[in-house]
Amino acid sequence: MDDNSHKALEIAGTVIAPGEQREVNLRVAPTYTHDDLSMTVQVVRGKKPGPTLFISGAIHGDEINGVEIIRRVLQAKALKNLRGTLLAIPIVNVHGFLNQSRYLPDGRDLNRCFPGSAKGSLAGRVAHTFIEEIVSKCSHGIDLHTGARHRSNFPQIRADLDQPGTQAMTEAFGVPLALDSKIRDGSLRECAGDLGIPVILYEAGEALRFDEVYIRGGVKGVINVMREIGMLRKSRRKTPPKAPEFSDQTFWVRAPESGVLRTLVPLGAKVDRHQVIGIVADPLGSSETEITAAYAGVVIGRSNLPLVYSGDALFHIARYGRNNQKVGRHVEEFTEEHEPTELSVNGEDPSKAPIT
Secondary structure, three states, X not given: OOOOOOOOEEEOOEEEOOOOEEEEEEEEOOOOOOOOEEEEEEEEEOOEEEEEEEEEOOOOOOOOHHHHHHHHHHOOHHHHHOEEEEEEXXXXXXXXXXXXXXXXXXXXXXXXXXXXXXXXXXXXXXXXXXXXXXXXXXXXXXXXXXOOOOEEEEEXXXXXXXXXXXXXXXXXXXXXXXXXXXXXXXXXXXXXHHOOOOEEEEEEEOOOOOOHHHHHHHHHHHHHHHHHOOOOOOXXXXXOOOOOEEEOOEEEEEOOXXXXXXXXXXXXXXXXXXXXXXXXXXXXXXXXXXXXXXXXXXXXXXXXXXXXXXXXXXXXXXXXXXHHHHHHHHHHHHHHHHOOHHHHHOOOOHHHOOOX
């Protein structure tokens, strides 16, 4: 626990005392027309001391599932009994979000620009502000992402398990799949790790799309982590979330030919070695080429675009050794748990479903 967790917290000149909830705007570079832009931070402080957790969304501006996850977390009744401090930043890359773009206007990937610089590029300045005003004041972090455009990821946690604290957070989150994913230069996880702050990354869904199952899984996962690190009371459920299966081996299956893709396996599917998982066909129907898995594993990512060039990445498969069958069952249980079937049938808003 942070020794300073029960003292007044200052963000961008705004002081927030224990027990207060405040919205703080961090100014970022204005638009060409000098319209002000701000990175908005919702600060929720419990009356009792505890960890300081940030949850961030839209570091890539077109990855919007995390925006909705954070909105729902902030509405959770459980926050009334919060210990410590929650810093919720639904839209980190404001410029990219407005332009429905992964990148900032300077063409840079924000998640390769940390820790940034106050006098650097636009991306570097945004990164610097985020580190100085948010990350450096936290004890834990959860970063929310999706796949890229036309590419979906099955819900998974990516974490560097060599970093203290990340494995417990990963196991508590409650998704079937986890990758022991080493950090990349300039990433938020690398920078936070250098500061001694454990950060896990939740990947789920596709850019510019909401996926209700994956959003519900993300909301519940964030709450589970908050319970694990002592910010919320433990759940009354008799059975804790199932720990994920871990993999440190993934590979991409690429298009052997250019043409029209027919996908034969869904996200989360267990596949066997040499199994046919897709077919690329000539649009005129003169030829078809089978796409096979080089190894047994589970489909954690998949292209949604049926038009492909030779060499395009189509299926991302993680190897889980003898646990492939177990992972398959866990995937099915996860989907069934978070599928809002009854709410949809009754015409109710699925975002209002209770969090247990």
